[in-house]
Every structure is written in structure tokens, then in C-alpha cells.
Amino acid sequence: MAHGRIGTTIRLYIHSCLAGRSADPWNGRRVSMCYLQGRCQLMRFQHHGPAQLEVPSPEEMRFQKHGPAQLEVPSPEEMRFQNHGPAQSEVPSPEEMRFQHHGPAQLEVPSPDEMRFQNHGPAQLEVPSPEEMRFQHHGPAQLEVPSPEEMRFQKHGPAQLEVPSPDEMRFQNHGPAQLEVPSPEEMRLR
Numbered sequence: 001m002a003h004g005r006i007g008t009t010i011r012l013y014i015h016s017c018l019a020g021r022s023a024d025p026w027n028g029r030r031v032s033m034c035y036l037q038g039r040c041q042l043m044r045f046q047h048h049g050p051a052q053l054e055v056p057s058p059e060e061m062r063f064q065k066h067g068p069a070q071l072e073v074p075s076p077e078e079m080r081f082q083n084h085g086p087a088q089s090e091v092p093s094p095e096e097m098r099f100q101h102h103g104p105a106q107l108e109v110p111s112p113d114e115m116r117f118q119n120h121g122p123a124q125l126e127v128p129s130p131e132e133m134r135f136q137h138h139g140p141a142q143l144e145v146p147s148p149e150e151m152r153f154q155k156h157g158p159a160q161l162e163v164p165s166p167d168e169m170r171f172q173n174h175g176p177a178q179l180e181v182p183s184p185e186e187m188r189l190r
Contacts, residue, residue, distance in 0.1 A: 131144070
């Protein structure tokens, strides 16, 4: 039982010696590094090879994981460069961020007039007047509200621009001989 316990302890020392210390796994009691030192070194060699006979430094450990360029911790600027490329070495300004999203024309916030221009075209840079709005809907003849006479003309033609007199109305209905009312004598002669 004692031999099994010592063998287990030696195997555990393979990892604890790497940290420069050793501990009893059963009661937490610290023991001397010279305890079974030779056996511990031999076991470490068998498991990890000759390069592991000594505890590697933090720099060597970092080298093994990340390669030679990682021997030193990269600065925040280098980390940003690796993630975003050389143009991102410095934090972009709000204007640069806007440029990346919207293109060069958006480097400055457009004015309300420019926004209206983009949505409606150059004729809409200014708000159209009521007359212009009426023109767009009804054509050039509607730029001004037509008078009652013009409205009557449009519906009835040029002869209706003025209201005809009673005589004219009688003429239209009965002909030219009816322009005047005949006297009783004229009626009797007929």
C-alpha cells in the first residue's frame, strides 16, 4: 500500500514540480523539493521530453502557445491592428465612422434642404407656393382661380359669357320678327 501511495505521489509531482513546489495530495502538507527529487526529474523527462526538465519561464510558455511574435504581450494598439488592420490602429472619429457607413457624401449631416432635394429632386428644394401646387395638379390655366364668367364660359361657350337680355332670349326662341312685342293692330293685321 505504501509503494502504491508513493508511486501516485510521484506521478502527481510531475505537474506540481512544474510550478516550483510540491504538496502532499492527502492532507495538504507541504514537503521538501528534495524529496524524491531525482525520481521526479526522471518521471518528468519521460512524460515531456528533455526540454521539460526545467520549468519553462512564462515567456517560453507564451512562445510555445503563440509563436515568436507573442513573446511579449502586444500593446492595445497592436491588438487593435491585428483585429482590424492598419487603418484601425487608432479609434476612428465619428466622422470616419459615418464615412464608412454612408460614403463620402455623408461625412457631414445633410441640411433639411439637402434632405428634401434627395427625396424630391431639385424642384423641391423650396416648399412650393399654393399657386405652384395648383399648377402642378390642374395645369397652367389653373394658376389663378377662374372668375364666375370664365367658369360660365367653360361650361356654355363664348355666347354665354354674359346673361342674355329678355329680348335676346325672345329672339333666340322666335326669330328676328319677335324682337319687339307686336301691337294689337299688328296682331289684327296678321
